[in-house]
Amino acid sequence: MHLMNNYNRQPVAFTHGEGCYLFDEQGRRYLDALGGIAVNTLGHAHPRLVKAICEQAGRLIHTSNVYRVREQELLADRLAGLAHMDEVFFCNSGCEANEAAIKLARMYGHQKGIDLPAIVVMEHAFHGRTLATLSATGNRKVQAGFEPLVSGFVRVPFDDLPAIEQVAVNNPNVVAVLFEPIQGEGGINIAHNGYMRALRRICDERGWLFMVDEVQCGIGRTGVWFAHQHAGIRPDVMTLAKGLASGVPIGACLTAGPAADLFKPGNHGSTFGGNPLACVAALTTLDVIEQEGLMARAVVLGDAIRGGLKTALADVAGIVDIRGDGLMIGIQLDRPCGELVGRAIAAGLLINVTAGNVVRLLPSLIYSDADAKRLVDMLATLIREFLEA
Numbered sequence: 001m002h003l004m005n006n007y008n009r010q011p012v013a014f015t016h017g018e019g020c021y022l023f024d025e026q027g028r029r030y031l032d033a034l035g036g037i038a039v040n041t042l043g044h045a046h047p048r049l050v051k052a053i054c055e056q057a058g059r060l061i062h063t064s065n066v067y068r069v070r071e072q073e074l075l076a077d078r079l080a081g082l083a084h085m086d087e088v089f090f091c092n093s094g095c096e097a098n099e100a101a102i103k104l105a106r107m108y109g110h111q112k113g114i115d116l117p118a119i120v121v122m123e124h125a126f127h128g129r130t131l132a133t134l135s136a137t138g139n140r141k142v143q144a145g146f147e148p149l150v151s152g153f154v155r156v157p158f159d160d161l162p163a164i165e166q167v168a169v170n171n172p173n174v175v176a177v178l179f180e181p182i183q184g185e186g187g188i189n190i191a192h193n194g195y196m197r198a199l200r201r202i203c204d205e206r207g208w209l210f211m212v213d214e215v216q217c218g219i220g221r222t223g224v225w226f227a228h229q230h231a232g233i234r235p236d237v238m239t240l241a242k243g244l245a246s247g248v249p250i251g252a253c254l255t256a257g258p259a260a261d262l263f264k265p266g267n268h269g270s271t272f273g274g275n276p277l278a279c280v281a282a283l284t285t286l287d288v289i290e291q292e293g294l295m296a297r298a299v300v301l302g303d304a305i306r307g308g309l310k311t312a313l314a315d316v317a318g319i320v321d322i323r324g325d326g327l328m329i330g331i332q333l334d335r336p337c338g339e340l341v342g343r344a345i346a347a348g349l350l351i352n353v354t355a356g357n358v359v360r361l362l363p364s365l366i367y368s369d370a371d372a373k374r375l376v377d378m379l380a381t382l383i384r385e386f387l388e389a
């Protein structure tokens with residue numbers, strides 16, 4: 001084995017998938033409640049996605065951003081329309097989308113005459129593993145060993161308005177705020193709508209860019225295209241990746257208002273970013289979400305899964321909280337529960353544990369009601385056995 005040892009891998013490998021099920025090398029079937037970490041929006045082997053990718057691969061996979069790319073123009077128009085934003089830069093991953101956002105904020109600051117621009121970021125945030133994005137991440141484990149970190153980030157507690165107001169008074173170098181409307185890796189922590197609206201107002205008053213990382217919570221998962229839309233606000237910068245193309249690598253950084261028109265030719269780029277294959281996969285993903293009503297389904301399924309778990313686990317000691325929005329679900333226990341991942345695999349279920357004691361579910365949006373019920377039954381049994389052991 002010549003793979004670098006940078007992942008804690010489970011001892012299972014899959015050969016194929018169908019809908020929300022995966023099949024391993026022994027032919028065993030698993031209910032997938034992780035969806036490749038919020039990536040497989042349409043589940044596995046969705047016929048429309050497979051067809052679109054195959055047809056595009058037969059036409060054109062990659063040219064270059066040296067030329068016009070029609071599929072990229074179409075996807076940019078589509079995303080800008082859904083998000084009410086002005087411009088889109090395409091890359092290949094979430095950390096790259098956030099790198100673009102960070103560079104935009106710095107350029108914005110320099111244009112305002114701020115030589116050492118700072119970006120407000122949150123505790124328990126996750127923004128990626130590149131040097132700038134791990135510096136923006138609010139988790140020491142992600143940063144340890146990689147110092148010196150990139151400077152220019154100011155950290156505050158999540159969903160805490162007075163903390164932001166204090167920074168506003170004390171730090172004239174701040175040019176932007178970057179946060180996840182729902183923190184994923186941090187344990188499914190939801191920013192209140194009132195907080196987001198107040199933050200929007202502070203950004204307007206101060207001339208800060210309001211930047212949302214929707215890499216995990218975006219693309220229909222919470223019942224709206226983008227989670228910040230629950231608060232009825234528009235960001236200046238939004239980053240996307242994970243679920244955007246249902247598994248084909250893609251990232252996007254969208255801008256509006258004061259954040260639009262900042263980059264000029266030569267300021268930023270990506271060789272692969274926005275290639276025809278990835279853009280067609282994203283356009284197809286968006287079409288299917290819309291035409292099959294999957295955002296409304298995400299709400300119904302999320303309510304059913306959270307409600308079902310609450311009922312099934314009502315008499316079990318050790319459940320701290322069952323929370324989430326749509327198909328972004330966290331079950332917080334009163335103790336570390338990483339071993340649940342392996343136990344679930346043994347039972348034929350794929351889940352994740354984050355922040356040490358939060359079982360995280362990020363199912364695809366194509367679950368049937370019966371799949372959701374199966375997930376509740378399997379998971380409730382596993383959690384009960386674990387807590388009562």
Ligand SMILES: *Cc1c(COP(=O)(O)O)cnc(C)c1O
Nearest residue numbers: 093094095126127128184215216
């Ligand atoms: C996963 C994630 C990232 C990083 O995305 P990569 O594609 O792994 O670089 C950034 N932000 C959030 C909120 C994420 O969940």
